[in-house]
Amino acid sequence: MAEQGVAQVWRRIRAMYRIEGNKCETCGTHFFPPRPVCPECRRKGKLENYTFKGLGSIYTFSIVRQAPDDFKRQMPYVVAQVELDEGTRLTTQIVNVDPEDVEIGMRVRACFRKIKEFGHSGIIVYGYKFEPVMKVTGHKQ
Amino acid sequence: MVGIVGYGVYVPRYRIKTTDIAEVWGDTSGRIGKGLGVFEKSVPGPDEDVATISVEAARNAIKRSQIDPKDIGALYVGSESHPYAVKPTGTIVAEAIGCTHDMTCADFEFACKAGTAAMQVTMGLVLSKMIKIGLAIGSDTAQGRPGDALEYSAAAGGAAFLIGMKNPLATIEETVSFTTDTPDFWRREGEDFPSHGARFTGEPAYFRHVGEGAKSLFKKTKTTVDDYDYFIFHMPNGKFPIAMGKQLGVPAEKLEDSLVVRQIGNTYSGSAMIGLARILDIAKPGSKIFMVAYGSGAGSDAFSITVEDAIEERRGQVPTVDDYIERKTYVDYATYAKFRRKIKALG
Ligand SMILES: [Zn+2]
Numbered sequence: 001m002a003e004q005g006v007a008q009v010w011r012r013i014r015a016m017y018r019i020e021g022n023k024c025e026t027c028g029t030h031f032f033p034p035r036p037v038c039p040e041c042r043r044k045g046k047l048e049n050y051t052f053k054g055l056g057s058i059y060t061f062s063i064v065r066q067a068p069d070d071f072k073r074q075m076p077y078v079v080a081q082v083e084l085d086e087g088t089r090l091t092t093q094i095v096n097v098d099p100e101d102v103e104i105g106m107r108v109r110a111c112f113r114k115i116k117e118f119g120h121s122g123i124i125v126y127g128y129k130f131e132p133v134m135k136v137t138g139h140k141q
Numbered sequence: 142m143v144g145i146v147g148y149g150v151y152v153p154r155y156r157i158k159t160t161d162i163a164e165v166w167g168d169t170s171g172r173i174g175k176g177l178g179v180f181e182k183s184v185p186g187p188d189e190d191v192a193t194i195s196v197e198a199a200r201n202a203i204k205r206s207q208i209d210p211k212d213i214g215a216l217y218v219g220s221e222s223h224p225y226a227v228k229p230t231g232t233i234v235a236e237a238i239g240c241t242h243d244m245t246c247a248d249f250e251f252a253c254k255a256g257t258a259a260m261q262v263t264m265g266l267v268l269s270k271m272i273k274i275g276l277a278i279g280s281d282t283a284q285g286r287p288g289d290a291l292e293y294s295a296a297a298g299g300a301a302f303l304i305g306m307k308n309p310l311a312t313i314e315e316t317v318s319f320t321t322d323t324p325d326f327w328r329r330e331g332e333d334f335p336s337h338g339a340r341f342t343g344e345p346a347y348f349r350h351v352g353e354g355a356k357s358l359f360k361k362t363k364t365t366v367d368d369y370d371y372f373i374f375h376m377p378n379g380k381f382p383i384a385m386g387k388q389l390g391v392p393a394e395k396l397e398d399s400l401v402v403r404q405i406g407n408t409y410s411g412s413a414m415i416g417l418a419r420i421l422d423i424a425k426p427g428s429k430i431f432m433v434a435y436g437s438g439a440g441s442d443a444f445s446i447t448v449e450d451a452i453e454e455r456r457g458q459v460p461t462v463d464d465y466i467e468r469k470t471y472v473d474y475a476t477y478a479k480f481r482r483k484i485k486a487l488g
Contacts, residue, residue: 013236014236017233017236017237018236018237018239051239073187073479073480073482074186074187074188093188095186095188096154096186096468098470111193111197112192112193112196112197112200112237113186113188113189113193114188114189114190114192114193115188124190124192124224124225126192126193126233126237129188134460134464134468135460135464135467135468136457136458136459136460136461136464137422137456137457137460137461137463137464138456138457138461139457139458140457
């Protein structure tokens with residue numbers, strides 16, 4: 001049986017797994033999701049693929065207490081706008097933290113999670129979510 | 142010489158105390174957890190599975206090693222809880238960590254020793270110069286039937302080991318295996334939970350295979366217990382590896398540091414490998430490590446490992462095993478049941 005949505009998910013795998021967007025070499029602006037043209041430089045722009053470092057800060061957030069069926073198991077959970085260190089923002093779930101501990105400006109890093117499942121027999125969609133940066137024993141700045 | 146050029150682990154953040162599990166089934170004495178030597182176990186979040194745990198462990202391994210993921214020529218994920226029955230976990234991991242498409246990849250299964258089997262295969266490919274670097278992962282989100290003895294220990298976690306020749310942080314001198322057809326633990330296709338032979342899991346299964354694997358490695362390397370600083374035996378619970386150590390004459394202090402099972406439970410394919418990672422986190426260069434992984438069904442993989450000088454400059458890059466053990470939040474049985482899909486009405 002052909003499954004709905006498989007091609008759409010497959011096309012976005014690199015963007016979703018690795019936060020792969022692009023960067024305009026002319027003006028230095030980063031884009032996520034990737035853009036077909038730089039809105040500033042237009043025809044003079046030169047877009048190259050760019051994998052984001054996956055580090056950023058919470059710009060704003062909201063706690064979801066009423067969720068669609070696919071997300072009920074995770075309630076309550078946090079959806080945030082994260083400002084990546086490269087200067088672009090994305091919307092993402094924040095995990096590995098209690099919702100009441102989330103703050104604007106909190107340092108976060110990308111992690112890899114299950115985003116949704118197409119029922120019990122369909123494909124599983126994976127991608128980035130963000131989590132608070134972790135303690136690393138012995139790490140020197 | 143072939144060795145470990147990088148390693149990384151991942152343990153989910155959630156924990157449940159074994160006393161909380163026991164209370165649900167009417168035991169308030171606290172004896173069960175103590176008897177098993179498991180005080181709490183890790184629980185994966187509702188959006189975590191073997192693919193996500195493997196990716197996190199692999200990313201840590203790569204960051205520590207500072208290799209280019211495009212140099213990875215083979216990637217194997219060992220698990221008994223692959224998210225798909227058909228569709229390799231390894232392909233998801235390879236894409237997520239930025240491997241080239243010109244590589245070989247497969248999923249392995251051998252109960253709790255699928256990850257060490259992957260280490261042996263990548264060692265062979267590296268030694269035969271078919272590949273430059275191999276990535277062997279052992280990762281599980283183990284399930285126990287509610288109320289079954291396994292429920293007290295079945296946990297989630299994973300470890301990833303990069304195997305190569307260039308500048309290893311530990312060399313692997315030798316590996317041997319011991320394999321028989323022993324039905325101590327199994328899960329049939331389509332079943333949610335495994336079955337086991339109860340008392341049959343001890344003497345003829347775990348102790349025979351781990352013991353024979355260990356003896357065979359001592360013989361092949363012409364070494365004795367005294368030649369090693371650290372020992373790691375597969376940890377289905379906190380009791381078995383200690384009893385195994387006693388049988389082989391291993392002093393308790395040489396085994397102690399590997400016993401992660403007490404705080405995180407049995408992570409199945411991740412178990413011995415996370416134990417090894419914890420030793421690599423603390424061992425001084427020149428230390429000798431003796432590891433025996435066990436998989437039901439049944440078999441053991443034994444390794445003799447020496448820690449190299451390069452280990453010191455690779456520390457402090459990524460979270461240690463203890464960093465993950467200490468990052469925890471407790472959940473009650475109801476939340477655990479919700480996360481682990483034991484509530485069928487939620488789908
Ligand atoms: Zn531009």
